[in-house]
Structure formats: structure tokens, C-alpha cells
Amino acid sequence: MLQLTNVSFKPQGKLLLNQVSISVRAGEVYGLLGANGAGKTTLLKAISGDIKASGSITLYGKALAQWNRRELAKHLAVLPQSSQLTFPFSAREVVALGLTPLSLSKAQAASLIDEKMHATDCYSFADRAYPSLSGGERQRVQLARVLLQLSQASHSPLLLLDEPTSAQDLGQQHNLLRLTQTLAKKEGFGVVAILHDLNQVLRYCDTCCLLDQGRVSAVDSPDKLLSDERIQQHWQYQPQRVVLGNGQTALI
Ligand SMILES: Nc1ncnc2c1ncn2[C@@H]1O[C@H](COP(=O)(O)OP(=O)(O)OP(=O)(O)O)[C@@H](O)[C@H]1O
Numbered sequence: 001m002l003q004l005t006n007v008s009f010k011p012q013g014k015l016l017l018n019q020v021s022i023s024v025r026a027g028e029v030y031g032l033l034g035a036n037g038a039g040k041t042t043l044l045k046a047i048s049g050d051i052k053a054s055g056s057i058t059l060y061g062k063a064l065a066q067w068n069r070r071e072l073a074k075h076l077a078v079l080p081q082s083s084q085l086t087f088p089f090s091a092r093e094v095v096a097l098g099l100t101p102l103s104l105s106k107a108q109a110a111s112l113i114d115e116k117m118h119a120t121d122c123y124s125f126a127d128r129a130y131p132s133l134s135g136g137e138r139q140r141v142q143l144a145r146v147l148l149q150l151s152q153a154s155h156s157p158l159l160l161l162d163e164p165t166s167a168q169d170l171g172q173q174h175n176l177l178r179l180t181q182t183l184a185k186k187e188g189f190g191v192v193a194i195l196h197d198l199n200q201v202l203r204y205c206d207t208c209c210l211l212d213q214g215r216v217s218a219v220d221s222p223d224k225l226l227s228d229e230r231i232q233q234h235w236q237y238q239p240q241r242v243v244l245g246n247g248q249t250a251l252i
Pocket residue numbers: 011014016034035036037038039040041042043
């Protein structure tokens with residue numbers, strides 16, 4: 001669904017993305033990996049159009065720049081690392097911002113807002129002021145907003161997640177990743193997620209791309225890509241492996 005060909009970005013002479021070519025299929029969770037400063041957020045910003053990179057980025061074969069903006073908003077959404085908002089909107093009103101590109105009756109909108117807030121476990125604080133919420137609660141409200149924004153897509157939508165579990169406790173991290181996996185497997189979403197926890201990558205990603213100084217260093221399934229040598233080379237860490245009861249391997 002998403003194809004990047006030779007995408008580069010060089011602001012003020014500094015090469016932050018260097019000839020990146022990757023493709024993401026509908027129905028897969030695609031991890032973006034790499035050390036701090038490798039270019040992961042910059043790549044996500046290039047895909048979302050927040051920065052103007054050179055090269056080609058197409059969604060369903062059509063260059064992003066050629067998409068009607070409203071149609072694109074129904075098919076591509078980004079969950080940023082953090083979202084500051086000082087105006088005292090309630091959590092429900094923040095989720096409702098996701099209605100902007102949609103055409104829904106009031107009743108349909110209200111029911112979809114409730115559905116997305118339940119799915120992301122934020123219904124219990126729907127009427128609280130957004131600025132009063134914890135970091136993890138705000139992140140889940142933002143996820144409900146982007147899922148609402150994608151709820152009228154005519155093709156499988158593309159969901160971009162920038163460190164989606166960074167503010168979540170252990171249980172919520174797995175709830176959120178299970179939800180994204182379900183969206184991919186059952187609803188055909190393409191999910192691109194920046195993740196730092198390599199065990200989450202092993203457990204939830206179908207494919208992953210390792211970035212290094214703005215370049216693609218490797219693309220493969222997580223268990224093939226995450227060799228001890230690569231982990232040592234890219235993160236300067238020598239992992240140990242533990243075989244779990246279910247036969248899967250965990251890194252410690
Ligand atoms: N507008 C800019 N001008 C110059 N340098 C920038 C700009 N934006 C980002 N950078 C630099 O580009 C590099 C890549 O940044 P980016 O945020 O994409 O990294 P990242 O892989 O997401 O890192 P992290 O894991 O720390 O979040 C970093 O060295 C960053 O300081």
C-alpha cells in the first residue's frame with residue numbers, strides 16, 4: 001500500500017534521510033528500528049508529509065502530493081510521540097477532532113467516538129479535561145482520535161505510530177500493541193510503528209526496517225533481522241536470549 005523510493009531529506013546541508021526505499025503491505029505491522037538519531041521520526045514525518053523530502057512516496061500507487069487532502073486524512077493518520085494542548089478540551093472533545101475529514105450524522109459520530117474510546121481504554125475519563133490527564137492517558141486519547149479519523153477509509157488505512165508505547169504501563173503497552181495487530185490482521189490496516197523495545201518488535205511486528213544514519217541498513221522479519229551481531233553493532237549492547245515456555249525467544 002505504501003511505497004517509498006529513494007527518499008532523501010537534507011535540511012541545511014545535513015543528510016537526515018539517505019535514499020530510503022521501503023514498501024509496506026496492507027495487513028502488516030511494520031517496525032521502524034534504529035538507535036537514537038538514526039532518522040526514524042524524520043522518516044515518519046516524510047511519510048506523513050510534515051517535511052518535504054525528495055524521491056517518491058506513493059499510497060495505493062498515487063503520489064501523496066496528488067491525493068485530495070481530505071481523502072488522504074481518511075486514509076493516513078499519525079500518532080505523534082506527544083501532543084501538548086493547553087486549552088481545556090475534554091478527552092471526548094479531543095477525540096472528536098478526528099471527525100474533521102468525515103461525513104457523519106451526529107448520532108453516528110457519537111457512537112463512533114464511544115467505540116474508539118472503549119477500544120483504546122479511555123472511555124472512563126471521557127469527560128475529564130485533557131490537560132489534566134496523565135501522559136499515558138493522553139497518548140491513548142490521541143490514538144482514539146486517529147482511529148476515528150481513519151474510520152471511513154475506502155481502502156485499508158495507514159497508521160503511523162511514533163513510539164506508541166513510550167508513555168504506557170506494561171499492561172497498556174501490550175493492550176495497545178495487540179490492538180494494532182488486530183487492526184492489521186482483521187481490518188487490513190498497514191501499521192508503521194517506531195519501537196525501541198526489541199521484545200515488542202519480536203512479538204508484534206511482521207517486518208522491520210533498521211535505519212542507521214538515515215539509511216536503510218536491513219529489512220527483514222524481526223527474528224532474522226535481530227541477530228546478536230546487529231544488536232551489538234547498532235545499539236552497542238550484547239543481548240542474552242532466553243527461550244520461553246511457548247518456544248519464543250526473549251532478549252534480555
Ligand atoms: N530539522 C532538523 N535539522 C537538523 N537536524 C535535525 C532536524 N530534525 C532532526 N534532526 C537530526 O536528525 C537526526 C535524526 O533525528 P530523528 O528524530 O529522526 O531520530 P530518531 O531515529 O527518531 O531518534 P530517537 O530514537 O532519539 O527518537 C538526529 O540527529 C536529529 O538531531
